[in-house]
């Protein structure tokens with residue numbers, strides 16, 4: 114498979130996975146969280162197709178398309194561990210988190226996801242979901258939509 118085809122599969126999985134997850138959390142109270150604003154593509158998708166709930170956004174730098182700059186009061190600029198701690202300190206509860214931090218080096222990205230799980234998992238409301246490119250620990254993994262090949266995108270649900 115070429116890198117171009119691989120990218121197409123990743124984008125399709127992101128769209129299908131986020132659409133599925135948005136539907137799944139429709140009745141779960143809480144905010145949303147975008148971990149890794151980047152260009153702003155997935156944030157924009159959550160904003161476009163989610164309901165009107167608040168979307169917290171974390172990135173160490175603001176580097177997105179001008180149309181995707183989050184509202185100042187929902188954007189936390191800094192390292193993800195410290196920013197998630199700040200969210201916990203203000204009592205935020207998250208119904209849906211999308212995790213796309215990383216630099217594309219598998220071993221390093223997985224290690225970081227494992228380390229950041231201890232900040233992320235406690236933020237998730239009972240019944241809330243994490244949709245992730247990287248493995249998250251400390252929360253049960255669930256099956257996502259049938260259209261996504263196993264392991265291409267990962268889904269987790271907080272018990273309760």
Ligand SMILES: C[S@@+](CC[C@H](N)C(=O)[O-])C[C@H]1O[C@@H](n2cnc3c(N)ncnc32)[C@H](O)[C@@H]1O
Pocket residue numbers: 148149150151152153154155156171172173174176191192193194213214215216
């Ligand atoms: C792959 S991009 C995200 C792509 C984005 N979801 C999109 O659809 O355009 C990853 C982003 O995560 C950020 N990032 C990576 N590790 C981070 C960390 N530990 N703390 C904060 N931001 C981080 C990078 O600055 C980068 O903007």
